[in-house]
Amino acid sequence: MIVMKTLFTVIALSLAVAGSAQTVKKWQGASSEVWDFVTPNWLPVEGLPLPTVLAEGDHALFDDSRYEKEGAEKVVVGGTLNLGGVEVNNSEAFPYVFEPGVEVEAKLTGAGALVKEGAGELTTNVVNELLGGTIVREGMLTSPKVDDPNVFGPKVRLEGGTIQLSTSASGSTSYTMNSEIEIPEGSTGTVIAHRYSVFLNHLTGSGTLHFISRGERAFVRLDQEATNWKDFTGNVIVSGDTKFNPGYTGLGLQTGITWNAGDFEGKDSTFADNSISLMDGGALYSQSGERCYVIGELKGDETSIIHGYMKSSTTPGIYWMVGGLNTDVEFAGKILPVATTDILVGGETVAMPRRDNRVGLIKVGTGTYTFTNGENYITGGIDVVEGKVLISNPEGTRSGTGHSSSYETVVWVKEGAALGGSGRISGSVEVAGTLEPGDNGVGVLTVKDFDPSMMEDGKEPKAFTVFLEATSSLVLELGSIDASDKLVSDSIKVEGGVLDVRLATYYSLNVGDAIQLWDAALADNSVAFSEILLPMTDEGWVWDTSALMETGVITLTAGGGEFTSLRNPVAESAQLFPNPSNGRFTVSLATSENFTVEVFNASGQMVKRQEAFGHETTISLDGVQAGLYVVRLNTAEGVIVKKMVVQ
Numbered sequence: 089m090i091v092m093k094t095l096f097t098v099i100a101l102s103l104a105v106a107g108s109a110q111t112v113k114k115w116q117g118a119s120s121e122v123w124d125f126v127t128p129n130w131l132p133v134e135g136l137p138l139p140t141v142l143a144e145g146d147h148a149l150f151d152d153s154r155y156e157k158e159g160a161e162k163v164v165v166g167g168t169l170n171l172g173g174v175e176v177n178n179s180e181a182f183p184y185v186f187e188p189g190v191e192v193e194a195k196l197t198g199a200g201a202l203v204k205e206g207a208g209e210l211t212t213n214v215v216n217e218l219l220g221g222t223i224v225r226e227g228m229l230t231s232p233k234v235d236d237p238n239v240f241g242p243k244v245r246l247e248g249g250t251i252q253l254s255t256s257a258s259g260s261t262s263y264t265m266n267s268e269i270e271i272p273e274g275s276t277g278t279v280i281a282h283r284y285s286v287f288l289n290h291l292t293g294s295g296t297l298h299f300i301s302r303g304e305r306a307f308v309r310l311d312q313e314a315t316n317w318k319d320f321t322g323n324v325i326v327s328g329d330t331k332f333n334p335g336y337t338g339l340g341l342q343t344g345i346t347w348n349a350g351d352f353e354g355k356d357s358t359f360a361d362n363s364i365s366l367m368d369g370g371a372l373y374s375q376s377g378e379r380c381y382v383i384g385e386l387k388g389d390e391t392s393i394i395h396g397y398m399k400s401s402t403t404p405g406i407y408w409m410v411g412g413l414n415t416d417v418e419f420a421g422k423i424l425p426v427a428t429t430d431i432l433v434g435g436e437t438v439a440m441p442r443r444d445n446r447v448g449l450i451k452v453g454t455g456t457y458t459f460t461n462g463e464n465y466i467t468g469g470i471d472v473v474e475g476k477v478l479i480s481n482p483e484g485t486r487s488g489t490g491h492s493s494s495y496e497t498v499v500w501v502k503e504g505a506a507l508g509g510s511g512r513i514s515g516s517v518e519v520a521g522t523l524e525p526g527d528n529g530v531g532v533l534t535v536k537d538f539d540p541s542m543m544e545d546g547k548e549p550k551a552f553t554v555f556l557e558a559t560s561s562l563v564l565e566l567g568s569i570d571a572s573d574k575l576v577s578d579s580i581k582v583e584g585g586v587l588d589v590r591l592a593t594y595y596s597l598n599v600g601d602a603i604q605l606w607d608a609a610l611a612d613n614s615v616a617f618s619e620i621l622l623p624m625t626d627e628g629w630v631w632d633t634s635a636l637m638e639t640g641v642i643t644l645t646a647g648g649g650e651f652t653s654l655r656n657p658v659a660e661s662a663q664l665f666p667n668p669s670n671g672r673f674t675v676s677l678a679t680s681e682n683f684t685v686e687v688f689n690a691s692g693q694m695v696k697r698q699e700a701f702g703h704e705t706t707i708s709l710d711g712v713q714a715g716l717y718v719v720r721l722n723t724a725e726g727v728i729v730k731k732m733v734v735q
Contacts (some may be wrong), residue, residue, distance in 0.1 A: 104409075109336065111130065111131040111146055111147055111172060112132075112134075112146070112147040113132055113133065113149065113724070114133055114148065114149045114151065115130060115148065115151075115154055115161075115163065116130060116153075116154055116155045117154050117157040117161060118139060118153045119139070119493075119713040120715070121161075122165060122166045122189070123142070123163045123165050123186075123321060124142075124169070125143065126141060126168070128140055129141075130142050130148075133149065134403050137519060142171075144150070144170050147172065147174070147175065147200065149169065149175050149177070150163070150167075150175070150177070150178060150210075151176075151178055151182075152179055152181070152182045152208075153435060154182065158183065159190070160186050161182065161185065162185045162187060163185065163186050163187070163190045164188070165186060165194035165195075165196070166189045167189070167193065168194070168197060169195070169197065170328055171196060171197070171198040171218070172200045172226055173198065173200025173201055173203065174196060174203065175202075176202075176203070176204050176205065176206070176208075176210045177206040177308050178206045178209075178210070178227070179208045180209070181208070182208055183209045183211070184210045185212070186206070186212035186214045187212070188213065188214050194214050194215065195214065195215035196218050197217045197218065199218075199219050199220065199522075200219070200220050201218050201219075201222060201223050202218055202222045202223070202229075202240075202241065202345050203223045204225065204228075204249060206227050207226055207227050208228075209230060210228070210230070211229075212229070212230070212231065213232060216241040217344060217585055219241075219242070219244035221240060221241030221244055221245070221267065221268075222239075222240045222241055222244040222245070222251075222267075223244075223245045224245070224246050224247065224248065224249040224277070225247045225248050226249045227250070227691065228249060228250040228251070229244075229249070229251050229252070230253075230255060231251070231252070231254065232251055232254070232256055233254070233255075234254045234261050234262070234263045235263075236254075241267060242267060242268065244269055244270070245270045246271045246275060246279075246295070247272060247275045248275055248276065249277070250277075250278065251279055252267075252280040253280065253281050254281070255282055255537045256660070257285075258298075258333075261284060261522060262281070262285070262286045263282070263285045263286065264287075265287045265288065265289050267288065267352070268289055268290040268291075268292065269290070269291050269292070269297075269515060270292045270293045270323060271293040271294075271296065271297055271320075271323075272293050272295050273544065274295060275295040275296075276295060277296040277297060280300045281300070281303075281306035283305055284304075284305050284306070285305075285307075285337050286305075286307060286309060287308040287313055287315065288309050288315050289318070290316045290319065291317040291319070291320040292319050293320060294321040296324070297320070298325045298505075299324060299325065299327075299329050299339050299370075300329055301326070301327070301329070301339060301371075303339060304327045306337075306338075306340060307341060307342055307375050307654035308339070308340070308341055308342065310341055310342060310358055311342055314332070317359075318357075319449075320362070321361065322362070323363045323364070324339075324359070324362055325364075326338055326339045326364060326366050326367070326370035326392075327366075327367050327370040328368060328369030328370045329369070330347070334403050336370055337370065337371060338366070338371025339370070339371070339372055340372075340375050341354035341373075341374055341375065341381055343374075343376060347380035347407060349380075353400075353525060354380060355382050356381050358381070359384045360384055361413070362383065362384050362385075362413075363415075364383050364384035365387040365388070366386075366387065366388035366392030367391065367392055368392075368415070369392070369393075370388075370393075370516075371392065371394070371395055372386075372393075372395065372408070373395035373635050374395075374397055374398065374404070374654050375398055377403055377405070378403075378404050379407070380406075380407040381408055381409065383408060383410050384411075385411070385412075385415050386408075386417065386419065387418075388420060388421035389420050389421060391421065392422070393421055393423070394408060394421065394423040394424075395424070395447060396425050396426070396446055396447030396448075397425075397426070397447075398469070399427070400426065400445060401427075401445070402444040404547050405448065405468050406446065406448070407447075407448045407450055407625045408448070408450070408452070409449075410449065410452070410453075410457065411451050411452045411453035413455075414454045414475075415459075416455045416456045416457045417455065419458065419459050420461060421461060422464055422465075423447060423449065423461070423466050424447065425446070425467055427443045429442050431544045432545040432689055433545060434545070435465060435545065441490065441540065443495065445467060446468040447466065447467055448466060448467070448468020448469050449466060449468075449469075450471045451470065451472045451475055451505070452474045452475070453474055453475050454474065455475050456528075457475070457477050457478070458477075458527070458628025459477070459479055459480065459509075459511075460482070460488075460511075460697065461488070462481035462484075462485020462487065462488060462511070462650055463486060464487060464488055464594065466492070466498065467490070467491065467492055468492070468493065468534060469489075469493075469498045469515070470489065470498065470499065470500070471502070472501045472505040472507055472521065473613040473664075474504065475504075475505060476506040477507050477509075478508050478509035478527055478528075479512070479513050479533070480509040480510050480512075480694060480697075481511035482511070482571055483695050484711075485511075485730070486512075486514075486612060487514040488513060489512075489513060489515060489656075490514055491515060492515050495515070496515065496516055497515055498513060498514065498515025499513060499517045499518070500518050501518065501519045501520060501560075502521055503520045505560050506521055506522035506524050507532070508523070508525055508527065508531075508533065509527060509533055510526060510531030510533060510688070510692060511694075512535075512605070513531070514536065514538055516535070516553045516554070516555065517535055517552075517553075517554045517555065518557065519555060519560040519710040521555070521559070521560065522560070522561045522563055523554070523556070523560065523562050523563070523575070524560070524562075524564070525574060525575050525692075526565060526572040526573045526692070529592065529720055529727065530565050530566075530567045530592050530688070531692045531716055532574045532575075532691050532693050533573075533575055534577070535575070535576065535577035535578075536549065536552060536576065536577060536578060537550045537551075544700070551579065552579075553578065553579045554577045554579070554581070554608065555583065556580065556581065556582050556583060556584075556585050558583050558584035558618070559584075559678050560583075560584075561588055562575070562585065562586070563589075563590065564588075564589050564605050565591065566589060566591055566592060566595060566603055566623065567591075567596070568595065568596045568597060569601050569602070570716065571690070571692060572603050572605075572692070573592075574607060574691070574692055575605065575606040575640075577607075578607040578608060579608050580606055580608040580611060581611035581613070582610070582613070582615055582637070583612050584615060584617065585617060585618055586618060586619045586621065587617045589605065589623060590621075590623045591623045591624065592652060593727060593729070594724045594729045596649075596650035597644055597649065597650070598648045599644055599647070599673075600644065600645075601644045601648070602642070602643040603642055603644075604639070604642065605640045608640065610638060614637070616637065620636075621626050621634065622642070629646060629647030629648070630645045630646035630647060631643065631644060633646070633653060635689070661676075661679040661680070662675075662676070662721055662728045662730060663675075663676045663678075664719060664731070667732055668733035668734065668735045669732065669734060669735070670735060671708065671709035671712055671734050672706065673706070674704060674705070675704065675705050675706075675721065676704045677700075677704070677721060677723065678703060680723045681701075681702050681703050682702070682724070683721050683723040683724075684697065684698070684721070684722040685698045685700060685707060685719065685722075686720045687720075687732070688717065688720070689717055690716055695709060695712055699718060701730035707719075712734060714734050715734060716731060716732075718730075718732075721733065
């Protein structure tokens, strides 16, 4: 057997010297774990399966057919290897580890690329100087150590699969990613960044970047000339993973451009044409202070967070300018500072976000952004410059805005822009544009401090005011006595503007119906509205507005009528059963699928919102009082309104 093995080796070496060996050779590792040009650890892909050596210019293939079948296969690179290319095509059961040999200069060189195929993992800390860099099509390529050399080459092209950076980071030493990342159109490339991963590179392509953060300070140095992510025209998904490191996880940004709110100058527009989606614990935050980042579209699920400055400093203010892509977005995540302080609420210790750590939103573009989280603490406020913002946190949650850093105004609505919703705004509101309570339908918008049960022990709620400026419009829809728009606040100051009262899509109104448009004291120095528009006056309806300014009430004295169905097949197919119910009922929509169910109480406050995927969904109203509820179905064909009695 020893003679036969020696004979195979001699034959393989002779073929290599004669130049007749195949250009693609497959790793076997039968002799040792050393990868060099003298050890016969290879088999030709074509021809006789005789052990051979790898020759300069050959293509090296690593797959599942290696000699050892158990555990990870360690391959020790024994020097500088000038190759035609390297391909690792392995399954999850057969991971590979490339390591440099001891006291040798281990590197991969040549005109080709390191190509990762298959679902398995390749872990490497061997220098990659291949001119083609790295191509990842499937599986994962991991650079494990914080002080690893460049294992990717000049560029890594993500046609699928994942690259993972710095799994060993535990202190404050940073892993620096310098290689260009390209994600071609139609591809999703995943980058897993552990804590202290810094990106000083170019990002190009038009595919989807999935950025997974496994620790704090995984960020992009936008303030460096070596960094350019503006050429990337695709979408970005940010998610978090605390499996390895605790703390907040997300994509950090660091720009050198200083924001000047006074003249709206000093914005970082790297992502002005991109959509960023935060999910599965993903977050956004800034590494530097008094900054404004422009994001074309910003979406987030209920686990996501928008932070401001990454530290607890009270100096920097971070603002996110969103909406430039003119899309409609429902953002379900939290918006709040990193910094917290412990307070007592009902005798229990609660970590409350600090007001002096500012994070704010600026809404631009024609679309509507709906914020549904009830734990927001938007200390830098919301500036609605264009389009519409809806604050629609569910009843029973703390606030859709939280307090501003000044504990005064928290929302500003510019001319041409609009604010609405059916949630709670915990700060004053200054309106030069349009204020329209409700979520694209009737609802109650509350402008008040936290409910007393949620205030810090020993403190009383602060009074807030809605300021209706001379250019403003207050738009309210009437459905019925029990289902009409209403504005609830401590006070309302009318400085002119238009009061525009309209009929809702579905209404039922009778003579004698007195409807309260707002529940708020009239602030001192208020004036009359410049114009009051009332519905159906040309059709003979008459309204008594004598008590309007003092009580917010108008009364129908003549006219009336109802419109309760569009009488189309979709509306007629909608069913709620059982009805009455105990709070648990089924919504069925035979002629439409993938719709949204919204449930409102008699005060117009949203108590439940649920997506339906298919033709049917079950709604559970936990802890609600008995009474009449309005159920609104938002479908692709339009809006359907039904009533549900809860006993």
